[in-house]
Amino acid sequence: MFICFRRETMASSSQSGYFSQQEINKLQTTYDQGGLSEFATQIGKKLNDIENAKLNIAVTGETGAGKSTFINAMRGLRGCDEGAAKIGNIETTMERTPYKHPTFPNVCFWDMPGVGSLEFPMNDYVSKMEFTTYDFFIIISQNRFTENDANVAKEIQNLGKKFYFVRSQIDNAFSSSERQGVYFDRMTELDKMKQNISCGLTKAGISKPIIFLISSLSLNEFHFPQLRETLLNNLDKIKKDVLLMSLPNTTVKIVELKRAQLKERIWMLATVSAAVGVLPVPGLTVAVNLGILVAAIIGFRKSLGLDDASLQRLANVTKKPVEFLKAEVRTPLMDEINKEFVTKMLLRPGFAAVSAVEMVLDPIPIIGSIFGAASSFAMISKLLTDVLDDLVENAQRVVTVAFATDPGHPQ
Structure with missing residues (x-):
């Protein structure tokens, strides 16, 4: 499983436009030498560069x-x-x-x-x-x-x-x-x-x-x-x-461009999570993963213009009632996003098995490290992909009605 995890993360990094060829070569060398921790550190630095650019x-x-x-x-x-x-x-x-x-x-x-x-x-x-x-x-x-x-x-x-x-x-x-x-x-x-x-x-x-x-x-x-x-x-x-x-969401195409860009971040977030998974400290992986997920979901929501302030600005520009736009957002992801909320998401079918395996193996040296890394990567990747798809679908509906000229849409 660890080998599959390594193959997937390296494939993702080699296809990402965030990294220069020189950086990819350095990542490959680090990875080949088995330095998952150092590899994840370099990925974390790139995420930090994106956040602070x-x-x-x-x-x-x-x-x-x-x-x-x-x-x-x-x-x-x-x-x-x-x-x-x-x-x-x-x-x-x-x-x-x-x-x-x-x-x-x-x-x-x-x-x-x-x-x-x-x-x-x-x-x-x-x-x-x-x-x-x-x-x-x-x-x-x-x-x-x-x-x-x-x-x-x-x-x-x-x-x-x-x-x-x-x-x-x-x-x-x-x-x-x-x-x-x-x-x-x-x-x-x-x-x-x-x-x-x-x-x-x-x-x-x-x-x-x-x-x-x-x-x-x-x-x-x-x-x-x-x-x-x-x-x-x-x-x-x-x-x-x-x-x-x-950019303001003025077309469905802009929303799709944002989806593609945000999707590239998911494997990096999952890699950082997996690096924590190799540390045989009970409960550490779960705690860190929850923090990663909370920050990522809130960030995705803002990037896709679904926070309250962005929706109000869109309503102002398009001269549509903000309540009309918010009615198109049909997802629980508009609620307060905290560790309790994310925990409930992870307990859904499909995530519970991965989380349970990780919790059981966390205290076991070596075996817990191998399976912990792989399960953390899979869990973060799956959940954030599902979250992104959900938010994009809602953002597309909002954009469509916001710029509609149909007389049936209120002005």
């Missing part, structure tokens, strides 16, 4: 470009909500201002003063705004991108960092034409506008600019979905994880 995103552009509205949209907030970035038609940002995510504070959007204003001339902007501290940049314009925007992009490019051009308030541009009786295919028009912007930026010296046309008030329309996907794909695995978990 920070993501700093700079949002820059000229005054009135829609930076604050974009920052609020990415955090699932409205302009009137507590903690929202200030919105106005005059320069409201006089210094770089951090706006942390309300649920995941390690994700921080930095609202930058308008570039090129009298208060912030271009020659001082890069140093005063501390460009080296950000993971990537969003350069926003309401209409045309200017020479200042291009100069900022060149400075970012010199630092070897990613940047993206975002034309905001595209919905206003379209609705204005439609009110005047000018009708057109939106996707065709988007392509034309993007091509024109690309040509202008290329002439300004930006090679292959990455451009998105969005409305920060319509998170599933225009190029907003492509923008989210691009941001995620251009981050390393851990920072991709951090950004993904912070």
Whole structure:
């Protein structure tokens, strides 16, 4: 059983995107030498890296470009909500201002003063705004991108960092034409506008600019979905994880992406549990496993937007009663998650046998170690997989009704 356990954990680590090839080789060496404890320690460090990773995103552009509205949209907030970035038609940002995510504070959007204003001339902007501290940049314009925007992009490019051009308030541009009786295919028009912007930026010296046309008030329309996907794909695995978990659930696809990412954590949590299982200390494995499970379930719930605060923010943005959204959540996992709750879950058929074997063998040296490790791994893996599937199913229902336009759904 221990051999099977070793095979499964190593297979999981080799397929995980969280580890570099060098790290995988080191894990393999450690494992081959029989150092389960040291192997689990390295896995635990990786989990800690994921938990504590920070993501700093700079949002820059000229005054009135829609930076604050974009920052609020990415955090699932409205302009009137507590903690929202200030919105106005005059320069409201006089210094770089951090706006942390309300649920995941390690994700921080930095609202930058308008570039090129009298208060912030271009020659001082890069140093005063501390460009080296950000993971990537969003350069926003309401209409045309200017020479200042291009100069900022060149400075970012010199630092070897990613940047993206975002034309905001595209919905206003379209609705204005439609009110005047000018009708057109939106996707065709988007392509034309993007091509024109690309040509202008290329002439300004930006090679292959990455451009998105969005409305920060319509998170599933225009190029907003492509923008989210691009941001995620251009981050390393851990920072991709951090950004993904912070995204508001606006589509079923986002929920599925979160499921895939969270599923990768399960084998790591199970490995840490199994390492405790090899210690012949009565009751230690059970106590530690309960703590691991409680923290993991609460974390999964937050990541999938099923905590009370996230549901309220979603209700605010979609203008649906929060009670209506909560009615779609049909799982006992919304109750208080504590060690007593998890213990009851483990006593269900399918888990009781594994737990019983572990408790019986815990006091027995050597044999208890071998079976304890394997049973801990299996128990944690099975329970967390079941929990994740349950929460994902509920999150998908919530998203579906939240963004439904059916007249049968209350507004």
